[in-house]
Amino acid sequence: MINRIIAKIHPRLAVVVHDLTMVWLAWTAITSIRWSFESARPELGLFGPEVLLVLASQGLIFWITGLYKGLWRFASLPDLWNILRAATLGALAITVTLFLYNRLATVPRTVLLVYTPTLALLLGFPRLAYRYWKDNRLDFLSRSPAMRVLVLGAGRAGDTLVRGLVRENRYRLVGMLDDNPQIRGARIHGVPVLGTLEQLPDLARETAAQMLLIAMPSATSVQMQRVVGFCEQTGLPFRTMPRLADVVAGRSSFGELKEVAIEDLLGREQVQLDWTSIRTGISGKRVLVTGGGGSIGSELCRQVARLGAASLTILELSEYNLYRIEQELRREFPELLLDARIGDCGDTVGCERVFSLARPQVVFHAAAYKHVPLLQEQLREAFRNNVLGTHAVAEAADRHGVECFVLISTDKAVNPSSIMGACKRAAEIYCQNFAAQSRTRFITVRFGNVLDSAGSVVPLFREQIRAGGPVTVTHPEITRYFMTIPEACQLILQAAVLGKGGEIFALDMGEPVKIAYLAEQMILLAGKQPGRDVEIAFTGLRAGEKLFEELFHPLENYQATTHAKIFLAQPRSMAWSLLTMLMQQAEQAVREFDEVLLRRILDQLLPEFEARGSDTTATVIPFSARPS
Template identity: 55%
Template sequence: MVPRLMVVGHDLLMVWLCWEALHHLRYAMLPNPPSYPLWSPEIAIVLVAQGLVFWWVGLYRGLWRFASVPDLGNILKASLIGLLALALGLALYNRLGSVPRAVLVMYPFLLVGLLGMPRLMFRAWKDNQNTDSKNGIALRVLILGAGRSSEALVRDLRRSGAYQPVGLLDDSARLQGTKLHGVPVLGGLSDAATIAKETAAKLIVIAMPSLDAANMQRVVAICESTGLPFRTVPRLVDVLEGRSLPGELKEVAIDDLLGRKPVTPDWKLIRGWLGGRTVLVTGAGGSIGSELCRQCARHGASRIALLEVDELALVTAQTELHRAFPDLEIISVLGNCGDPAVIQHALKTAEPDAVFHAAAYKQVPLLEKQLREAVRNNVLATEAVARACREANVGTFVFISTDKAVDPVNVLGATKRLAEMVCQTLDDRVSTRFVTVRFGNVLDSAGSVVPLFREQIRLGGPVTVTDPEVTRYFMTIPEACQLIVQAAASAAHASIYTLDMGEPVPIRVLAEQMIRLAGKQPGKDIAIVYTGLRPGEKLHETLFHAEELYRPTSHSKILEARARDASTEIITRAVSLLQTAVANYDNDELSRILRAAIPEFSPSGQNADAGATIVQFPAREARHTR
């Protein structure tokens, strides 16, 4: 880095040189040119005036190492303002009597060249020096795309010295044959395999972060055809949300290929609701709970209470939040949220304005044989937390539910559906606002199929899929949590919201794509084995119950359901009976009570549901018909 005093000295020298050169040039046009002194009070006034302007516009806050077009703009600004300052100073000194008008006109433009050229030359020299110093070990990189991301990528790669861009590929005909920072655009994307061999590339980087899923799948297939490792630049939303670092090259993730378009919540609404408030999250150490904490902290919550039964998960969540948001007040409570004493203590300590109830058991096959624990945690704990929130007059209680609560065929769906009904009956439309949000599977959440497949691939296979035709709805964790907060910010009393999870994804396709992303071929390098539907599983999930009429909300990816009538007397009695059966560990009684409370619960049809209807999200269907 050039020392600051040397930069100041250089710039003042350029001002003096500019002023002298323009005077000599102007006087050289006269028949008998007068001599112009190398130093005079006039020159001193010019140097002081221009130097003060340089400092005032912040010219010395930039680094020559990273000089760019904005810096040239700042130099032009300083030169023009400096012209006014020195003209004012000289007018007070001698009324500009000895300064030719041509000098004043040409001064800012020559000064821009004298100040800007050394900066750009220094940057070019540093960039080339880094590349040359490591040229022997620099990795040769072929870049897919020749847009803005590629322009920034080429500069970053050269600056690092560890990579050498050897060419770019882009399908735009007008770009082919051109150069970007001296790197040629050698052809279209489909030429990748041939050009990679011709340029001896060792790595391919996809610099097209705005690609949709279909085009990303095509580009990934092209990369796979080269046999070379490939990476991608992160999307801007991932950088802003802290999931990626600027300039970081990351592996193509499975969610890049699953048709998930970025969600744009109403940030103004969310910040208006969360700003300065206190939030309590149960299950705060889990996949959804921890992300909800991050979203709330990011969008204005001043205090967050973490309630978690797993001590390691609680410590991890607390540490990550403190690192990312050092000014956030964090309250940690270790304990079971279903314990009335624990939830009352947490509410008394935190005094939250809103509670997100994310704590739950969610593993479908396991819960089929663990009915007592499923009821205790998913139903009774929810009832305990919801009732305590109403007694504490909490403003909003948000219950995180699942699409499996619609026409449930398994224990998870049934317990979640009953918990929804509990929340509905507790809403008296006066005090606490009870909100239910449903969504499907979450990519990379704890216990989900993605980490399972990833581990199976790492071990060399086989990858186990239940059925060739099975489909599921997927969302990313941040997307799900953003929509949860969005729904909660604008929700009505006793409302149920369903999130748009895109198109259902065949699990077989998901497995094949993950195998390919690992650089292997399905059926050749890694086998896929079909094991049959597990207890409690459907072939296809459904999003909507026939009696729940949905209407659009202010957000295109959120629909509000008209909640079905639920008898407070029946639900209260069911909860009481469940408490007794849980205390007696009476699974038969628990099963009987669930069936009686939820008429649509049909566990007998758990593996015969191959013909379940895949219902399109109404908001998307309406958009398609317009």
Template identity: 50%
Template sequence: MVSKRQQVAGSFPRIAVMLHDLFMVWTCWQVLYMARYAILDNAPIIHVFSMDIAVVLVVQALAFRYVGLYRGLWRFASVADLLNIFKASFIGLAAIVLAFSYKRLEGIPMSVLVAYPFALAALLGGPRLLYRAWKDYQAVHSDVRARRVLVLGAGHAAEALVKDMRRSGDYEPVGLLDDSRHLRGAKLQGIPILGTLDDVASVARETAAKLLVIAIPTLDAAGMQRIVALCESTGLPFRTVPRLSDVLEGNSLPGQLKEVAIEDLLGRKPVQPDWELIRGWLSGRTVMVTGAGGSIGSELCRQCARHGASRIVLLEISELLMLKIQGELCRNFPHLRIECILGDCGDPAVVRHALLGYRPDTVFHAAAYKQVPLLEGQIREAVRNNTLATECVARACQEHGVDNFVFISTDKAVGPVNALGASKRYAEMICQSLNQDNGTRFVTVRFGNVLGSAGSVVPLFREQIRRGGPVTVTDPEVTRYFMTIPEACQLILQAAASSSRGAIYMLDMGEPVLIRMLAEQMIRLAGKQPHVDIALVYTGLRPGEKLHESLFYSDEHSRPTAHPKVLEAGVREFSAERVLGNLGRLREAVARYDVEAMRSILFSTIPEYALSHDADAAYVETNVVPFPSKEAGRS
């Protein structure tokens, strides 16, 4: 926002311009009168000021105000301003004729009235164009390297940006735009505020801007979508300033310009977890994360390190991912104790070694396979890694007295139609079956697609666009719900810190997004036109995929929690004896690589999965509830 002193200062040039214009009106009227009577010997006396001249000045001033002549600045005078001047001159002429009609224009020569609007337009437009030409000459010769920048926003971020641009010398701020109309014509750091955000196309042309910068870091997704659309309409490149959270988390530097990312357009208003609750719960704890090098696992490690955990045990099967997250944590949190265990969380000896050696208070089980089409042909690995490994870690936590076991599940587990969903749903039921009134507290957190996670659609689209297309979309009507990785992990911690025993928590993921629209927006952000520069190809739904996803069953009777973005689902009725009893048979089938036996066990344990493979698959659609959240993403 602009200070009151700056607003007052901005009004002085406008007053000077108004006085200049009124002086030109007086000059025009006097000169035309003199020219009319110059050749006559008995010319009437022409007074420097009279009642007639006062009337002319008043009505012409009202005409200037009516057409909005003082909304623009001389520095950016253009053809549009000249048209406004002509308009004001002719409206002023009509008003003068009307004002003097009471005396039938007596004493006012017709030649003066005919020449008046043209002469006045020349007297008003000439100085404006000369001033702009002079300023343009100064700008060109002062620093030919500076890139002309139009800034969108006039708040604290814009003020800091203008200072940084001036210090660098590589950019020349030529104006600002802001939707606060009372700022119109004011100045920020000496830079004029030229209009609202909707004026970006016309102002960019008038100012000869070469770059647009969005300096409103508090924008929500809807606001960013609107501004990006306005920027795209200009055909100019555009950038944005980083959010405060990105700067604090080390993802961006202060003052650094970055391209608008698809996350900026799909995210929602920043989620504010109850940090006091989370820090109180995490403070001094030893935390173990399985799948610690993956998208979700690594972010959970960062969040736990940032909010009070004293030691983090990393359990990861990939040595490269292990090295990456270990190095990052050691650099950013030098006083945090980091323990690394390389191994498979489905191996009881590995899990037992980790729990006995480091005695974690809480285990976040984020390790999983998650690629739907791939797992349809690899059901053994889906069962082994997603179901049996979960049971392995969960039982070990129970046996060794771990306080909390947090299982990261997926929306695919609701009305599962694929191997990923069935294996995860079975794991959910295992956690609920093992939960007791004392001992380890089992908590399940269920959410959908995570922006930028390994194997998700956004990195795939980026790569396809980089190669020049085509961008492949399964179906024009397919929708998914999206959440950023940090937001998802913050809400996982929120749910874990405030949870009750055996509950399933679902994260509110906002409004559904058409994948087709997502692809088109990403193409535009890359500076291309969808269907023109980059083709979209529809490939059809792949094995195991749905058009739409859901986060809970209708009979789970979801209810709100203390946090508006977290809902709690009740436990569905199922046979815990069957769930736990079938695990032995499932383990034998995995050992024999008997795919048909594994499917049979999953069908008998999860009736809705069996129905999804029968003609009566409509059950799956009617027994699940659409909810602000969809699609899977995990690591």
């Protein structure tokens, strides 16, 4: 026990002894030097009453100003300021004490003036010297030398990154690269700007770099693809700073270093939204999100909570997904009125109960089955959930006077070749035509694949790469549209504000991406080589799968809207009596598990639908033998 107390006190005691020694040294030295210019000097002694009073006065000021609370290991400018403050206040305290003691009879006025800067220097220099020694001694004692690092990007982000890394013992900054010719040859915090990004492979070799750090948080996906391409040529590991959108959203901190994610390469320019109109449409409203535990649904819940909804009700079939998003929202938005409900959209009684309790003004219908191959042989379940589920929620919204109903759809509903796509198209048709019969604004938002959503290709590839491969791609030429989950949800919110009722809004998905390219990049980002460390196998198109997706049907005559990233498709009308009759027949067919009748109903709703055969025979083609 005594040993622990001594161990705890000892460092502070050493600091006290050091500081009082510096006070004694400063006072006696200055006093001796000043009296050396006089022929008659008083006998003060090294530890006379005057010196003891000085030590007592200054020690009391040290304690009051909290000088001993700071650690020498982390001495910085605030500590130096506190030292200067303590020395100044100490001089005043000494003046008052000695005036009361002997009217300052033995203290020349110049001693009091010189004492403050001298003491500040004697206290501050050892602290800074100790920190410098602690910061640098590990470079000599460490078994492995500091990692040699090249920083890509010499803008504000690069400046911030370098400023932070120069204090790190783990890294040794050997240079920076930037395409701006005006800063070529300059030095940023002592680190030289060596050349352009195109020179990276050569400069990395010449500087013997061991790691590359990308400091370009505002770079577009095209710029990131270019930079990552240069990084991959070097064969060195590389990290990046988070994107500005992630920092603003609180998903990352600005100085954080992370691995380059596939979203950094396939994401697009930050979407500019009319947040004023979006906030007006959501703030203070009662909102219901079906499928709120899924990838899109959960992000919609976060956005709605962030926009200040009066209340949020979540209807979700998966107990675990509902539990997870409920816990997150209660933690992040404790003031939000939240009601999490387990339920199936196809359960009309359950839907009616939820609408009666929640009395929503805005409904986002995100609940749906979406896995194409899995649903291809399960028409009843696909129709029951994706079509009749939408039918049940839409009718409940109409009965309860909902202001706005947004159906989350997919590009697979355009010229559908799969059961999943055909059912989503049938849901679109119902909502489009129901809009003319209801006071509720029914709006459909259609978009493509969402990066890293549950059941999508990105987590599948990630798992396959982790297992050593092969990574399975259905066809060398297959392409898909991609966007990030937050971007998709923000555009959904924007479309909800734009819609007047009955429209189909399609989100601008940018350029389609080859799935083979996606697989190659994910393997490379994992630090492996395609075809050598991880094989890519082309297995053939699956039942209901298309080589490429479309966002519009030729008859929909799409046109631009006031938002550059959102397009409007003209709805195709259908006789309401025929549509309601088909829905009634479908409900009967679902109850009787009559998939033949359900298929005939789909054919009547979608004359253009021609489902592919169910032959799922796959031919595995190795990566090395793929077409060029």
